[in-house]
Amino acid sequence: MRRLQSHLEGRWVAGTGRVETLLNPATEEPLAEVSSEGLDRNAALEFARSKGGPALRSMSFASRGAMLRAMCEGIQAHREELIELSVANGGNTRGDAKFDIDGATFTLSAYAELGKTLGETRILVDGDGVQLGRTPRFHGQHMRVPRHGVAVHINAFNFPAWGLAEKAAVALLAGMPVLAKPATSSALVAHRIVEILVGKNALPEGALSLLLGSAGDVLAYVGPQDVVAFTGSSTTGALIRAMPAVIRNSVRVNVEADSLNAAVLGPDAEPGSETCDYFLKDVLRDMTQKAGQKCTAIRRVLVPQPFAERVRDELVDKLAAVVVGNPATDGVRMGPVATAQQHKDVREGIDALARDGRLVYGNGALKPLGAPDGKGYFVSPVLLEVEPGAAAPTVHSREVFGPVATVVPYGGRADEAAAIVSRGQGGLVSSVYSEDVAFTSDLVLGLAPFHGRVFLGSVKIAEQSPGPGTVLPTLVHGGPGRAGGGEELGGLRGLEFYMQRVALEGSRPVIDRLTGAKG
Ligand code: NAP
Secondary structure: OOOOEEEEEOOEEOOOOOOEEOOOOOOEEEEEEEEEOOOHHHHHHHHHHHHHHHHHHHOOOOHHHHHHHHHHHHHOOOOHHHHHHHHHHHHHOOOHHHHHHHEEEEHHHHHHHHHHHHHHOOOOOEEEEOOOOOOOOEEEEEEEOOOOEEEEEEEEEEEOOHHHHHHHHHHHHHHEEEEEOOOOHHHHHHHHHHHHHHHOOOOOOOOOOOOOOOOOOHHHHHHOOOEEEEEHHHHHHHHHHHHHHHHEEEEEEEEEEOOOEEEOOOOOOOOOOOOHHHHHHHHHHHHHHHOOOOOOOOOEEEEHHHHHHHHHHHHHHHOOOOOOOOOOOOOOEOOOOOOHHHHHHHHHHHHHHOOOOOOOOOOOOOOEEEOOOOOOOOOOOOOEOOOOOOOOOOOOOOOOOOOOOEEEOOOHHHHHHHHHHOOOOEEEEEEEEEOHHHHHHHHHHHHHHHHHEEEEEEEOOOOOOOOOOOOOOOOEEOOHHHHHHHEEOHHHHHHHHHEEEEEEEEHHHHHHHHOOOOO
C-alpha cells in the first residue's frame, strides 16, 4: 500500500515502524498508510528556523503576499483532484469537499491581498507614537516584527485543506516558517496540497514542512521564539498547554477547541415567516454539512416556547428528506463521520443527550445508500428536544461532533436566551435570527462576552450570507472558555500571534527612520 511521506528538512521522508492506515470512511477501504516513527522532529524544527525563517524575513509583506497568491493558484489548479481525494478520505460529499478546498484558497487569497496592501515593508507599525519627554524629541512608538522561531500547526481531521491553509497563510504572511501536522485520519488532502506546493516551488526552502502521523515528541523541542497553534479537542489542547517545553520556554499557544454553538430564534420570527424559514435553512445546513463535523455547527436550537412544536416539526420534515450514504453515490446529501472512533463518540453522545430530553428525529442508526453492507461510519441526523426550563446538563456541556442538535424552548426574552446559551461556557459562534432590532441588540450584548463571533441572522442579509458556520478570513475565529480561549484570522489581527510587539523608546528622528514614518 502507498506509504505517505512527511516533508521535513527540505526533503520527503518516510517514518519507519508502526503504521497507521488511512481509510475511506464510507467503505472502510484502506487508502494509504503513514508512520512518523524515527523522524527527527528536532532537526525538522531547526531546519525551519534556520532556513525558512531568514528567507521569509528577507521578503516584504508584498512578496510574501505574492507567495500566498502562488500557493492559492497551485491549489486551484488541482481543485478537482483534491475534491476527489476529500470525498474518498473524508467521507465528504462534493459540496463538503468544495467547502474545505475553496475555503483554503479563499483564505490564502484574502491574505495575499492583505500582503499587497501592506506593501514593501517588513515591520508593522502599531498604533500612534507618543511624546514621552518635555519636547517631541523623546518619543515612543510600538512596532511588530516576525518572531525568529517556527510555527507548529496541529490540525483537526475535519478540514484538512482549510485548516492547513488558514493557519499557514497568516503565519507565512507574518514572516514565520510553518511545520504543519494534519490529523492522521484525513491526511491525504493535506499531503497532496504540500506535494503540489513543493512541486511548484511556491515557497522558499524550509518555509513549509509537513509532519504526517503522530505528533510524537515534536513539542518537546519548541523554544522561546516558537509558537504552537492547535485545533482539536479540548482534552488535547489542555495536554499541549501543559507540555514542559511549552511552559519552560513561555511558548505562545493558541487553542481552537470544542464549542456548543447556539442559534436563537427571536419571538418576532413566527413559523412561516421569512426569518423563521431562513433560520431553519441554516440549522439544517449546519446539522448535515460535513455530517455535522464543523466546529462552528449549531448544536443548540433555542426557540420561543409558543413556536417550539411547529419549528421542531418543520425541522423533522427537512431532516427526513436528507439522503445519507456513500458520498460517491448520486443523490447522497450527507456522508459518514470520519472515523470509527468518531462513530463511537457520536453514538455515545446521542445516548447521553437522550438522557436529558427526548429523541424527536433519528437515533443514529440507518441504512446508508450506496455503502457496502455493514461497512462505513454512518450516523443518521438526530434531533432532540428538552422540556422548557429543564436543567439538561449534557446538552449544555457535551459537544457531540456529528449531525446532532437539540431544540431548547425558552420564554422569548433576550436575557433568558443569553443565560441559557452562556451555559455552554464559551463558544466560537452563536446566532440570533430576528428582525426586531431591540431584541437583537439585547441578545448580542448578552452573548458577546461568551463568544468569538455573533451572527445576526436577518432576511436583509440572507441572500449574501454563507451562514454562521462559515469562518471568514476577515473576521476573528476562536472563542473563550470551552472553545479554547484562542483567536485566529481576523485580517491583520491574526498576524499578531506570529509577531513580537516591541516598544521603541528614544529619539524621534531615529524611530521615524526605523518605522518609515514621515516626520
Ligand atoms: P484531537 O483528537 O484533539 O486531534 C487534533 C490534532 O491533535 C490531531 O492532529 C492529532 O493527531 C493531534 N494530537 C493528538 N494528541 C496529541 C498530542 N498528545 N500532542 C500533539 N498533538 C496531538 O481532535 P480531533 O478529533 O481531530 O478533532 C475534533 C475536535 O476538534 C472537536 O472537538 C472539534 O470541536 C474540534 N475542532 C475545533 C475547531 C476550532 O476551530 N475551534 C475546528 C475543528 C475541530 P492525530 O490525528 O495523529 O491523533
